[in-house]
Amino acid sequence: MKTIAICVNRRLSGQPSCAARGSEALVQALEMATKMHANIRIIRLPCMGACEVGPNVKVVGGDLYHEVDLAMLPLILEEAGV
Template sequence: MKTITVCVNRRLSGQASCAARGSETLAQALENIALSQPDLRIMRLPCMGACEEGPNVKVVGGDLYHGVTLAMLQKILQEMDAM
């Protein structure tokens, strides 16, 4: 099974966080895609330790992407398929 993790950390102190930069929307979009791809699992993680560079998305066994946008998701999925 292919797995993509999405950081959904939200810092309450007002510091930079993946959730504040839209990672929850990214996670939802990936979860919607996974509904039609039974071999794809999406996991929401509380922190990947790179909030200043987020939103962060990690292909398990592959690359870690920083500053991810909705427009980047298709490319990430294509690169994952090529693994």
């Protein structure tokens, strides 16, 4: 089973965070895109330690993507085998 992890950290202090940069919409899009694929698991992480370059998405066992937007999701899904 492939796992795609996405940071959904929201810092309330006004510092950069993945959630403030759109990761919540990205995780919803990933969940919808993989709904029919039992071999893909999407997990939400509280922090990947790189919010300055977020949103961050990691294909476990593969690449870590920074500054992810909706246009990048097909590339990420392809790497995960969708």
